Amino acid sequence: MNTCNKDERWVLARKAETLRIRAAMIQAVRNFFITSGFLEIETPLMVRELAPESHIDAVRAHEFFLQTSPELCMKRLLSAGYPQLFQISKCFRSGERGRYHLPEFTMLEWYRADADYRELMEDCENLLLSISLTLGGKRSVSFQGEEIELSGPWKRISVAEAFEAYSDISLETALEEDCFDNSMVMHIEPNLGWKRPAFLFDYPLSLGSLARKKADNPFFVERFELYVGGLELANAFSELTDAKEQRERFAAEECIRRKTKKIPYTVPNKFLDALENMPEAAGIALGIDRLAMIFADAATIDDVVAFTAEDL
């Protein structure tokens, strides 16, 4: 439709400062994890096994899939005795394109053996503060007109509390009426993480297929999402390490996938076998492009990458 080239040099030159911030930020992320004793890992982008998740769609690549997250390979390494791992890699999710979404994006994942999601919250606090100090020597970041304080501890609010505080319906009603996602997008997310970043924690069981159930309340799982300036940055779990339970939860997700006519996935047996030996652990995935939006004060994800798919 549009065959007319913009003055590309001009458009790209305008991104120079943002791309410099992005590069320095990724350098700061690496330094943070390496000095904290984490091992940097690269796992294949072309994979055979995917975690079945009802609302995430993979891109096919011949007889492989492009990874939607490095999660399964990272956990196979955890199971083999690597206690602290991180990876910065490209992930691919079909059909996800918007102001905050690219179908090809950059993800940071890190995993800690013998830890739970609370320790990952502290990692997040330390990581963002460390990046901010490296980039500008400040303990706060200015994003979309607000000065967001990065010194911890950050706000911690449970999903149930967030529905009480920001939504006109309760969490129970939202789940019964299938409008959980809608309430999140319309009423809850825009309010989170403006004075300080916020952790939204403890999700209903049905919304965390790889997360461990809470010991004192099996209707919830130990999952959190990190929000900064209304933007969802990261998703974390205390990992489910019970292989039998994981197999059942995958089966339930795959059932939803097939009912909604999504690409069928095979059971990720290599991962499930490895899970038998996995220590208690916690893992988290954080969107690097969105993190760059925060530190470069960018309004859209397009601003923090040199090229989007539409530019090619």
Added chain:
Amino acid sequence: MYSASDLKKNLKIQIDGEPYIVVDFQFAKPGKGQALYRCKLKNMITGAQFERTFRSVDTFEPANLQERTMQYLYQEENKYCFMDNETYEQFYLTAEQVGDAVNFMTDNIEADILFFGDQPLGITLPNFVDLTVSKADPWVKGDTAAGNSKPVTVETGYQLQAPPFVEQGEKIRIDTRTGEYVTRVKE
């Protein structure tokens, strides 16, 4: 038939027999959740606007509209006169129906006029128009690679940001959908 993933700004769909245009569109997807397609829709006849959120499973009929290629003749008070190139019939559009297109309309330009039955609803200009720069500050040499821009005014009176090397009297190409500068046009 459209599916939710076809939704984007300016898509025209039919709801309850009436034509609607998507005037604002946001893709949203909360962590691990389902894709939500948040639209602001405008009824193309009444102009009434409302917001609605669609999901991946939703489908839509395209709006039952016809486009006729017409030539812009002249402006008369608050109305814009167009002529059908084949039948020589003349139609008037209101300033509201013409909207931002007025920024890019020069005499005799051809445009697609949208009809619901025999009622004209709106106008679609070619995606790109070439307009003469009527006003621009002179180019300060050396001010190129920094990604700077400066305001320029084109023959229709429309003002936009352009690279610093664009000078008065030159033609520039403008994307009528975004109103943004595209490139210089060498004649």
